[in-house]
Amino acid sequence: MSYDKVLQATEIIIGTKQTVKALQNTKVLEVVVAEDADRRVVNKLLQLAEEQRVKITRVESMKLLGKACGIEVGAAAVAIIR
Numbered sequence: 001m002s003y004d005k006v007l008q009a010t011e012i013i014i015g016t017k018q019t020v021k022a023l024q025n026t027k028v029l030e031v032v033v034a035e036d037a038d039r040r041v042v043n044k045l046l047q048l049a050e051e052q053r054v055k056i057t058r059v060e061s062m063k064l065l066g067k068a069c070g071i072e073v074g075a076a077a078v079a080i081i082r
Contacts, residue, residue, distance in 0.1 A: 002032055002057045003068040006078055013079040014069045016041050022079040023048040030055040030080040034062040037076035045077055 006012060013022045016037075022028050023045070031049045033042050035058050049056050059065050062074030069075050 002059045003064055005030070005057070005080065006032055006065065006068040009080045011081040012069060013081060014066075014071065014075050016045055016077045019077045019079040020045050020048060022081065023052060023054065026079075026081060028052075028054050028079045028081060030057060032057045032059055032065065032078045032080065034058075034065045034074070034076050035060045036062050041076055 031054055066073050066075040
């Protein structure tokens with residue numbers, strides 16, 4: 001499951017804005033996006049990931065994605081860094 005990828009990753013960036021910055025400045029291996037995230041919030045991120053041919057994995061819950069990242073709140077997106 002994709003939540004496991006986040007749990008096992010050695011370096012992640014949490015949040016939509018930070019993930020966009022990582023896509024612009026860093027080598028991102030994969031982006032994990034919650035299906036229940038507001039589409040307006042993640043559109044730019046998804047567009048950048050597609051342009052850079054970064055793998056996009058979708059999970060169903062922001063709450064569970066946040067939990068997998070070790071935070072108490074939901075996360076719309078996470079970048080797994082090389």
